[in-house]
Amino acid sequence: METLWQSVVEAGRMLVSGDLSLYGIIGLSLRVSGISIAIAMAIGVPLGYLMGSRRFVGRRLVQVLVNTGMGLPPVVAGLTVYILLSRTGPVSELWASLSGSIPPRMLFTLPAMIFAQVVISTPLVTGVTAAAIGSVPVELRLQARSLGASSWQEATLVIKEARRGVMAAVVAGFGGIISEVGAVMMVGGNIEGQTRVMTTAIVLESRKGNFGIALALGFILIGIAFVINNGLTALQYSGGRYER
Amino acid sequence: MIDRLKGKAIWRFSVVFLAFALVFSLAGCAAEEEPVVEEPAAEEPVEQSNLVLASTTSTQDSGLFDVLIPAFEDAYPEYKVEVIAVGTGAALEMGENKDADVLLVHAKAREEELVANGFGEYREDVMYNDFIIVGPADDPAGIKGMSVTEALVAIADSESTFISRGDDSGTHTAEKNLWSGAGIEPAGDWYLSAGQGMGDVLVMASETPGYTMTDRATYLNMMDDLAVEILVEGDNVLFNQYGVIPVTGAANPEGAEAFAQWVTGDAQDVIKTYGEDKFGQPLFFPNAQ
Numbered sequence: 242m243e244t245l246w247q248s249v250v251e252a253g254r255m256l257v258s259g260d261l262s263l264y265g266i267i268g269l270s271l272r273v274s275g276i277s278i279a280i281a282m283a284i285g286v287p288l289g290y291l292m293g294s295r296r297f298v299g300r301r302l303v304q305v306l307v308n309t310g311m312g313l314p315p316v317v318a319g320l321t322v323y324i325l326l327s328r329t330g331p332v333s334e335l336w337a338s339l340s341g342s343i344p345p346r347m348l349f350t351l352p353a354m355i356f357a358q359v360v361i362s363t364p365l366v367t368g369v370t371a372a373a374i375g376s377v378p379v380e381l382r383l384q385a386r387s388l389g390a391s392s393w394q395e396a397t398l399v400i401k402e403a404r405r406g407v408m409a410a411v412v413a414g415f416g417g418i419i420s421e422v423g424a425v426m427m428v429g430g431n432i433e434g435q436t437r438v439m440t441t442a443i444v445l446e447s448r449k450g451n452f453g454i455a456l457a458l459g460f461i462l463i464g465i466a467f468v469i470n471n472g473l474t475a476l477q478y479s480g481g482r483y484e485r
Numbered sequence: 486m487i488d489r490l491k492g493k494a495i496w497r498f499s500v501v502f503l504a505f506a507l508v509f510s511l512a513g514c515a516a517e518e519e520p521v522v523e524e525p526a527a528e529e530p531v532e533q534s535n536l537v538l539a540s541t542t543s544t545q546d547s548g549l550f551d552v553l554i555p556a557f558e559d560a561y562p563e564y565k566v567e568v569i570a571v572g573t574g575a576a577l578e579m580g581e582n583k584d585a586d587v588l589l590v591h592a593k594a595r596e597e598e599l600v601a602n603g604f605g606e607y608r609e610d611v612m613y614n615d616f617i618i619v620g621p622a623d624d625p626a627g628i629k630g631m632s633v634t635e636a637l638v639a640i641a642d643s644e645s646t647f648i649s650r651g652d653d654s655g656t657h658t659a660e661k662n663l664w665s666g667a668g669i670e671p672a673g674d675w676y677l678s679a680g681q682g683m684g685d686v687l688v689m690a691s692e693t694p695g696y697t698m699t700d701r702a703t704y705l706n707m708m709d710d711l712a713v714e715i716l717v718e719g720d721n722v723l724f725n726q727y728g729v730i731p732v733t734g735a736a737n738p739e740g741a742e743a744f745a746q747w748v749t750g751d752a753q754d755v756i757k758t759y760g761e762d763k764f765g766q767p768l769f770f771p772n773a774q
Contacts, residue, residue, distance in 0.1 A: 432679055
């Protein structure tokens with residue numbers, strides 16, 4: 242009990258003291274997960290729109306793949322990315338055979354971490370977006386089309402209509418990766434000042450036996466998640482005066 | 486009418502739920518009773534108590550426990566050993582919090598401090614192994630065959646990548662001592678502090694590629710999957726002493742005492758031969774007094 246209270250105090254002290262390495266770690270977490278969620282949205286929102294609004298060959302298969310991907314253990318995503326990017330992996334071999342030079346190190350870098358987080362969050366964004374798009378009444382689309390909307394305009398309208406669901410998709414995806422530890426530990430390597438993020442720092446401090454600091458970092462992570470979700474929720478419900 | 490139907494539905498649901506609960510609780514009982522039914526078949530029915538052994542990831546990775554723990558449980562069938570492999574820092578913290586019954590770690594000064602602060606009954610030498618410096622075969626800093634100090638100076642001067650455990654473990658503590666012994670404060674882009682276990686760091690060194698310091702046992706166990714070689718070994722400063730500490734106020738003090746006595750007694754022969762069949766050389770050298 243004492244440790245719990247002490248770590249709340251410690252969390253505040255760490256934030257106020259302006260510890261540069263702490264702010265570096267927080268910044269890196271936000272940067273990696275922010276870029277990842279942006280890429281996941283760029284892939285997942287259009288794909289989710291297609292799945293939720295169009296019939297096409299193989300849609301069921303895509304749906305099953307996406308749903309399975311939503312349940313993919315992050316550490317398996319991490320392992321897959323690890324094997325792909327390893328110096329003995331296929332990407333390195335391809336590089337070596339094409340350029341004849343030794344490939345640069347790809348593991349233990351930010352792009353590797355982003356790659357893994359995109360793999361984890363894209364199915365989440367896609368699946369939830371598809372569900373949200375699917376629940377938009379078909380009449381809306383028919384009406385838009387009858388008024389002469391292009392398919393681009395129609396898509397914009399439908400996504401706008403389903404924006405709460407789409408935001409929920411983004412929140413789910415972002416929550417999944419900012420709190421994830423197995424994959425970023427594996428492909429990032431938890432290198433101090435380079436690839437160490439909030440979650441891997443928490444694991445490290447707990448392994449060291451610094452339970453108080455580990456918990457304090459946990460509180461800071463929860464605090465950041467709260468602030469971000471607060472902002473996203475505000476966006477989600479903004480401009481809702483025409484609705485219930 | 487609707488209310489009556491609802492009532493019926495709830496009633497039916499409750500019956501089904503209760504039936505399930507009954508089946509599951511019976512299944513639970515059966516599962517619990519099973520060992521008791523089988524137990525008389527064994528020669529001596531013994532009441533087993535759990536013994537929590539906190540140790541380090543490098544000891545776990547060396548594979549020693551796979552031999553040591555079954556041997557202890559054969560000698561003392563009344564104890565069931567649970568090995569918690571963490572960094573030395575966390576293992577010592579587990580001792581302070583009485584979350585472990587007995588510690589087997591390798592950071593002598595900190596172990597003695599733990600006992601002096603009243604968290605451990607006593608500390609006894611158990612065995613030692615040695616550290617080695619490994620690196621890529623092309624050896625960019627040219628450290629092969631050097632002494633530890635020369636090698637570290639060469640790595641720092643050439644700014645060759647060196648991956649540190651960086652996790653406050655016994656191995657990390659030993660590595661820091663070597664750097665300060667060489668009069669170097671390692672810092673810069675070439676010095677990567679990974680904050681991970683020995684196995685993870687060896688894989689990183691192999692991938693990067695870079696140098697690192699490791700215990701010999703973990704390296705030999707993983708050698709086939711690594712692209713790093715032994716470059717520096719046999720220097721006196723690479724000696725790594727293990728100690729055992731029964732935790733004061735432990736949940737299972739008798740078990741802790743029994744383990745400490747055994748590991749410094751009968752187990753010494755087990756330790757001496759471990760690794761010979763697999764690697765052609767022992768990995769640990771027993772030296773209990």
